[in-house]
Amino acid sequence: MAGPDRASEEGLIARYFAPLAGSGADGLRDDAATLTPTPGHDLVVTADAVVAGIHYFSDDPPDSIARKALGVNLSDIAAKGAVPRGFLLTLALPDDWTEAWLAGFSEGLGAAAAEAGCPLLGGDTVRSGGPALIGVTAFGEVPSGGIVRRGTARVGDRICVSGTIGDAALGLRLRLEPEAAWATCLDPAQQALLADRYLHPRPRLALAAAIRRHASAAMDVSDGLAGDLAKMLGAGRTARIGVVPLSEAAARARDAEPGLIEPILTGGDDYEILCTVAPETLDALLAEAAQAGIPLAAIGTVTSGDGPPGFEMGDGTARVFAAGAFSHF
Amino acid sequence: MAGPDRASEEGLIARYFAPLAGSGADGLRDDAATLTPTPGHDLVVTADAVVAGIHYFSDDPPDSIARKALGVNLSDIAAKGAVPRGFLLTLALPDDWTEAWLAGFSEGLGAAAAEAGCPLLGGDTVRSGGPALIGVTAFGEVPSGGIVRRGTARVGDRICVSGTIGDAALGLRLRLEPEAAWATCLDPAQQALLADRYLHPRPRLALAAAIRRHASAAMDVSDGLAGDLAKMLGAGRTARIGVVPLSEAAARARDAEPGLIEPILTGGDDYEILCTVAPETLDALLAEAAQAGIPLAAIGTVTSGDGPPGFEMGDGTARVFAAGAFSHF
Numbered sequence: 219m220a221g222p223d224r225a226s227e228e229g230l231i232a233r234y235f236a237p238l239a240g241s242g243a244d245g246l247r248d249d250a251a252t253l254t255p256t257p258g259h260d261l262v263v264t265a266d267a268v269v270a271g272i273h274y275f276s277d278d279p280p281d282s283i284a285r286k287a288l289g290v291n292l293s294d295i296a297a298k299g300a301v302p303r304g305f306l307l308t309l310a311l312p313d314d315w316t317e318a319w320l321a322g323f324s325e326g327l328g329a330a331a332a333e334a335g336c337p338l339l340g341g342d343t344v345r346s347g348g349p350a351l352i353g354v355t356a357f358g359e360v361p362s363g364g365i366v367r368r369g370t371a372r373v374g375d376r377i378c379v380s381g382t383i384g385d386a387a388l389g390l391r392l393r394l395e396p397e398a399a400w401a402t403c404l405d406p407a408q409q410a411l412l413a414d415r416y417l418h419p420r421p422r423l424a425l426a427a428a429i430r431r432h433a434s435a436a437m438d439v440s441d442g443l444a445g446d447l448a449k450m451l452g453a454g455r456t457a458r459i460g461v462v463p464l465s466e467a468a469a470r471a472r473d474a475e476p477g478l479i480e481p482i483l484t485g486g487d488d489y490e491i492l493c494t495v496a497p498e499t500l501d502a503l504l505a506e507a508a509q510a511g512i513p514l515a516a517i518g519t520v521t522s523g524d525g526p527p528g529f530e531m532g533d534g535t536a537r538v539f540a541a542g543a544f545s546h547f
Numbered sequence: 548m549a550g551p552d553r554a555s556e557e558g559l560i561a562r563y564f565a566p567l568a569g570s571g572a573d574g575l576r577d578d579a580a581t582l583t584p585t586p587g588h589d590l591v592v593t594a595d596a597v598v599a600g601i602h603y604f605s606d607d608p609p610d611s612i613a614r615k616a617l618g619v620n621l622s623d624i625a626a627k628g629a630v631p632r633g634f635l636l637t638l639a640l641p642d643d644w645t646e647a648w649l650a651g652f653s654e655g656l657g658a659a660a661a662e663a664g665c666p667l668l669g670g671d672t673v674r675s676g677g678p679a680l681i682g683v684t685a686f687g688e689v690p691s692g693g694i695v696r697r698g699t700a701r702v703g704d705r706i707c708v709s710g711t712i713g714d715a716a717l718g719l720r721l722r723l724e725p726e727a728a729w730a731t732c733l734d735p736a737q738q739a740l741l742a743d744r745y746l747h748p749r750p751r752l753a754l755a756a757a758i759r760r761h762a763s764a765a766m767d768v769s770d771g772l773a774g775d776l777a778k779m780l781g782a783g784r785t786a787r788i789g790v791v792p793l794s795e796a797a798a799r800a801r802d803a804e805p806g807l808i809e810p811i812l813t814g815g816d817d818y819e820i821l822c823t824v825a826p827e828t829l830d831a832l833l834a835e836a837a838q839a840g841i842p843l844a845a846i847g848t849v850t851s852g853d854g855p856p857g858f859e860m861g862d863g864t865a866r867v868f869a870a871g872a873f874s875h876f
């Protein structure tokens with residue numbers, strides 16, 4: 219067969235990954251890369267891994283898997299108010315990997331990296347001895363001291379969330395129970411939207427500058443809005459949440475089966491940005507988000523107290539989701 | 548049971564990993580850390596993963612596994628002439644992990660990180676769905692533009708290697724065939740040395756400054772001296788290698804079974820530094836290595852040509868090891 223020896227890590231790298239290499243990566247011909255923040259900036263570093271059969275389905279398209287592996291990391295970079303600078307890839311392959319899979323994976327990875335302006339800087343390829351695992355370390359930068367932290371919300375701050383919540387969790391359910399009664403209430407375009415939201419996180423990079431300028435605290439919603447909000451507020455602070463933005467598809471599903479509010483609010487994989495902002499700064503944040511073309515909605519207020527956040531159910535009652543975040547662990 | 552819920556990633560992090568957190572990590576209470584090189588410096592970034600049953604034995608002591616996972620990355624940092632600054636950990640655990648394992652792992656990790664001045668900055672904990680995988684991204688820094696690359700050796704440069712070669716490969720063999728005839732020729736201390744070299748890489752951080760000041764090219768020896776040297780020289784350059792430094796234990800093993808020269812030179816896991824240096828700079832490099840307390844030996848010369856490096860066998864003949872590097876992949 220033409221091309222690299224299937225068993226040669228060097229050959230695989232040269233063929234599939236060297237074309238994705240950025241400045242400082244030395245064409246992936248070395249064991250390390252250099253990365254230097256713009257003067258007056260800090261690097262922001264984060265690492266998240268996705269595992270076949272746990273964070274995605276083994277038979278998902280390989281380009282989608284690559285997009286997810288990079289996207290979940292870029293989502294953290296955006297939530298910290300940072301601009302992407304590059305990433306490292308740790309690719310642990312199962313024994314039955316194929317060149318076709320790797321070709322699709324590297325193609326999707328390259329496309330996602332190019333869209334985000336976030337080149338590949340290096341990494342490692344190993345046998346997993348089990349399912350595939352894709353680990354990414356992503357780098358971004360912020361003006362010195364400008365990182366937006368998770369735990370710095372103040373009582374009285376307004377709480378905002380980007381986009382719509384629960385689509386990915388419903389997309390996952392749809393995958394597992396395509397014939398559920400609620401699913402059959404959705405038209406094909408609505409089903410496709412939910413499925414796509416599960417498969418393809420869309421990191422809110424365009425929102426990073428507004429977050430950095432205006433937010434008092436921020437994180438991305440990866441493990442469910444209810445649990446991530448509780449994590450963000452920690453001890454001594456809680457929240458009352460009003461209307462959470464839902465897609466038409468999610469709203470229709472919930473109308474058909476009211477119990478779906480639970481996976482919507484706790485199901486994870488949203489990759490939207492959750493942030494807090496001083497009340498007097500809310501309008502500036504919303505205006506800047508609108509200018510960036512990213513939907514952002516004020517959904518509640520930080521209060522003092524220790525219980526989990528209460529979600530208003532529209533009938534005057536509030537529900538808490540004490541089980542907290544969905545955990546991939 | 549007191550302590551965190553076994554299934555809570557947040558609880559595990561707070562208990563086992565937050566004590567290891569460095570400045571910029573925000574106590575591991577956020578999804579990202581900041582890292583800023585000293586003014587006038589570049590960051591050097593590298594990622595390597597180790598997998599149970601492939602890079603180490605599942606029943607190795609957990610503190611040894613942690614030392615290996617960090618050590619193989621620090622070895623790359625040292626070989627690039629860099630000073631460690633911190634690391635990210637991606638810990639993918641099998642379903643049968645225990646708190647005792649995690650306690651031992653985090654203890655070993657903390658000790659190795661403290662020795663190297665390389666604090667934990669963040670990471671991710673996931674289920675592996677198979678064997679454990681430990682991925683590390685390590686950060687170091689060099690004065691701007693000062694990284695020592697792998698591919699920049701010149702014809703005529705002298706080739707040097709630190710420490711002794713082949714001990715870890717023999718340590719692995721000893722583990723697999725403890726009753727082999729050659730093994731029984733070794734005394735217990737020699738057996739223990741080989742076993743320890745397999746279990747505990749010792750990254751040559753003390754050699755980094757000398758490498759940066761004097762070496763024309765450098766890499767760490769992780770996949771076997773013969774193959775890594777071929778990788779370093781690439782096309783158009785090759786080498787003639789004389790006496791390769793062996794420990795007394797390795798020399799005795801090879802004397803007992805001459806065929807062991809093959810695993811010694813190709814077996815991997817040495818984590819020594821291989822570098823090249825202009826002939827007129829060799830003495831300065833050797834003197835600085837001696838001052839740093841690290842054995843460094845000149846073993847050959849870079850020549851022009853395309854074959855794999857030839858290793859003199861002591862009888863006037865030279866052998867090549869065309870199979871090249873041992874591959875974990």
